[in-house]
Amino acid sequence: MYTTTVNFSGIVHAKYPWNSHATRTCSFSLDSERRNFLAFQSCDSLGSQLRILNACHVRRKQRQDTSHLRVVCMDYPRPELESTVNFLEAAALSSSFRTSTRPSKPLQVVIAGAGLAGLSTAKYLADAGHKPILLEGRDVLGGKVAAWKDKDGDWYETGLHIFFGAYPNMQNLFGELGINDRLQWKEHSMIFAIPNKPGQFSRFDFPEVLPAPLNGIWAILKNTDMLSWSEKVRFAIGLLPAMVGGQAYVEAQDGLTVKEWMKRQGVPDRVNDEVFVAMSKALNFINPDELSMQCILIALNRFLQEKNGSKMAFLDGNPPERLCMPIVDHIHSKGGEVRLTSRIQKIELNSDGTVKHFVLSNGNVIEGDVYVIATPDWKEIPYFKRLEKLVGVPVINVHIWFDRKLKNTYNHLLFSRSPILSVYADMSLTCKEYYDPNHSMLELVFAPAEEWISRSDTEIIDATMKELAKLFPDEISVDQTKAKILKYHIVRTPRSVYKTVPNCEPCRPLQRSPIEGFYLAGDYTKQKYLASMEGAVLSGKLCAQAIVQGKLNSGPKTGTSLGRMAKSLSVFHVAQNNGLDSESYKISSSSDGKKKIAHDKESGISNIYKSIEGSKTLQMQLELQKILFDQLKVIKDLQIQTEENGNRLCKLLDNQKSVEQVLVHATHSVSSTTSSVSKEQPTQLSSLVELSSVITGCFKDAKSIHGHAELVPPSSKRARTHTEGSNTVDLDLHSCF
The missing domain is CATH 3.50.50.60 (FAD/NAD(P)-binding domain)
Structure with missing residues (x-):
């Protein structure tokens, strides 16, 4: 941890996008009136400002000092990200353009x-x-990171934006632009409010001395406020297929909601109430009964693969x-x-x-x-x-300035676990530009917001204050007899991120469309x-x-006749090379976990053929046929994995009692150690190494099986059966286009 002192006074050279020759030089401080081209007043369609009526009208006093502002923030050093596989992949892609x-x-x-x-x-x-x-x-x-400045010089944003360590392309972009110092990294923790204990919070602290995934396992095991040991064990068992099956398994869960997946895996309902509700609203602004489980598993996969994947940073000012x-x-x-x-x-x-x-x-x-x-x-x-x-998800971002500094908060992102609030932060602590030693400014994500997006500002603020009174019982009351609202801004986004509901993944288009150019x-x-x-x-x-x-690959345009001929021959060639006829494969499962691969004679290559009709050139047709080949390969790989590995994986998962006993033994070993990593590091590491070896032993057979699948062309005349727990995979070839 280190302390930084920032001086926001300085010179800015602003170039106007609409005139490449026009520039302006201006001297400013954080609190002066900055009137450059990005300093805007309130927009009626996106936000509104209202001063709260009290017996005495309260107005923020305009700050007088326009020379220097000293900001003291407790931040953490930038974590080591450059050596991760995902960052190197992102850097290689960036380098390819240069x-x-x-x-x-x-x-x-x-x-x-x-x-x-x-x-x-x-x-x-x-x-x-x-x-x-x-x-x-x-x-x-x-766009969705836009922000505006009000007449007091305070900024309000479209959303509460967090930069994770598991964002390799974003982190690479910061490095390319030379602005890594604009990210304020916080301690490696996740902090949740406890609904039945007003004003109290539960923490997941990730120790810096441990690699992934041990640091995540340690954080979960050490938290005793949210889940019992038996619930943690059953949750871990439910995640076994994802840990063994990898990306193929994760993608196959697109057809299930979080709650449906939990039911199939035997995960306790309290895991949903204590963990998944907060995760779902933070990831997609909707509840677990709507969210595709694929979304949750992708996030968990990213966070567990990288030591600093779940570490968070705030931008030091307006985006x-x-x-x-x-x-x-x-x-x-x-x-x-x-x-x-x-x-x-x-x-x-x-x-x-x-x-x-x-x-x-x-x-x-x-x-x-x-x-x-x-x-x-x-x-x-x-x-x-x-x-x-x-479909875009509606979301509301609420900013409230109070007449005092709230004490029951952190210099971090907080998960509210409220029915109508997702996450929030005291931006007067977390962000250098918004720093204020005397007043708190809470920025809150109001979600799910579908029922609230058309309601009045007063209704939204009243509902928000009711929830804040639970989070700050000693400092905030609904009637404002405690902390008083100085002002607020509300930003409505009727269509924010796309709604990640089951079976929407095949609807996501590629960046290159069938329309030329x-x-x-x-x-x-x-x-x-x-x-x-x-x-x-x-x-x-x-x-x-x-x-x-x-x-680079563009070629001359060709006539319709040649295009159709190439299209027909290429589609046939792709199908034959993949051991397929002109039918698609539909992988489904029955309730007992036995999966069958059956032909769907009403779709398949013929539907892909129709999708290629929009192409106007031979080159575009060939590109689309390459996409088709990639999709066929994905389906074949999934078939091979499930066919070759299913029976043995099912046996592993069926033996839950043995796994549970092993995990209980391991977690008990960890819990029996002292709680301070710094004081008794050898003991802690020994326990965690023991836990790691136990889990590795559980997965060894399944992973070795998973790594020895052979390419076997599918039969076109009979159904193949396999098992993979009791999860549904529903891949329709034509839905990928």
Whole structure:
């Protein structure tokens, strides 16, 4: 831990995106009126401000000191992230743009939307030598990380944004921009409120001296407030298939809600109440009875694989200036453009269905070689029809300034475990720019918000105060006889991240569409980090990669006749090479866990064939057929794993009593040690090594089986049976396109 003192007074050079030649130099302090192009007043459609009426009108006194502000924050050093596999993979992808062959004629790529996905796309296209033109309809950067400044000089944001260690592409982006010092890392803990004990919290502390996954196991075992030992054991047994089956198992759980998965795995209901409710609302702003279990397992997988995966950091100020503006500066330095208040009014199409140009609301026409946007103009094409199944989740972000400094809070993210509140933080502690020694500013995520999104500000604030009175019983009351509200801001986002409900995964589109020269970017597109800031940044990189590769591999246009011939022959060739006929495979399971692979004669390659109809060139058809090949390979791999490993894995899982006895013995050994790692480190490590060896022994056979699957072509005439617990896998080949 170290203490930092920050001086926010300084000189800012602001470049206006709409005029690459216009610059402004201004001197500012944190509390002075900053009137640059990112300093905006309240927006009626996105937020509102209301001063609370009391007997005496309370107004925040405008700070007088406009020279220097000393901010003292207790933060932690940046963790070691650069050596992880995921970070190295992200860095390699970033490097590929800088080292790619310089184009003889740079592409002019028009990108709609200056959120993190659009900014990421533009940044990496610029690195590859192309010219991005990024259009943003609003007057603020950031999309779902946008923020605004009120007349008092205080910022309010679209959401409460946390930067995890398990965000390799985001962390890599910070390093590329040279702004790693703008992340304020907190202690490696997760802190939950205890609903039945007002004002009390339960902690999961991850020891720095232990590697993953032992640090996570230790954090769970040492917490005795939320789950009993027997509940922890049953929870661990329920997770065994995920730990053994890996990514294939995780992806196969897309068809189950969290509660359905728990029931099948015999996980106690209290695990849902104590853990999964908070996780579900933090990950996707919905409850476990709606959320796909795949989402939970992906998060757990990332956090458990990396020692610092679950470690959190806050940005040291407002996202538009502290994160988005450095990306814009980088784009400008490479010859790209970023234009605010450039709303697209109309998209003109060519006769073949490709994009001709964009028409802006001011009448200007923007043309490009490539376009990045998702729009209803292509809804009739099956590829884009699927997007209708991806529904945005409504969420409300609440900011409340109090007349005093609240004591019962932490310099950290807090999980409220409230029915209507997800997570919150005292931003006057966690963020340098928002630091205030005399007043607390709570930023809270109000979720699920579907029933509240259209309600009045007063109703939302009243409901929030009722919940805060439980979290701060000695400091906050509903009638404000204790802490008084000075002001608040409410930001409504009717469609935030996509709703990760069961069976929505096949609806997520790839970054490259069947329309020539048309690409998609956004966390809803296919990428492994789901709906998150990391997912948005990665989607932008993948979109840029698809554009660059499309440019390198582009060929001459061909006639319809040649295209159809190549399409027919290539689809047949792909199917034959994969041991498949022109039918899809549907993997289902019965209640006893016996899975059957059956042919679905109404879909299959014939449906993929129809999806390729939207392609206008031979090159695009070949690209789509390559995608088809990849999907077929995934299905074949899943079949092989389940067929070869299922029976032996089932026997392992059926022997739950033995596993339970082993785990109880191991956890008892750990719990019998002293609670201080620093005082008796050898003893603690010995116990944890014992636990690790026990678990390793439990998994040894299953993992060795999992690693020796052989490629066996599936039979086209008979159903194959296998077991893998009692979980459902429902993969429909045509739904992937």
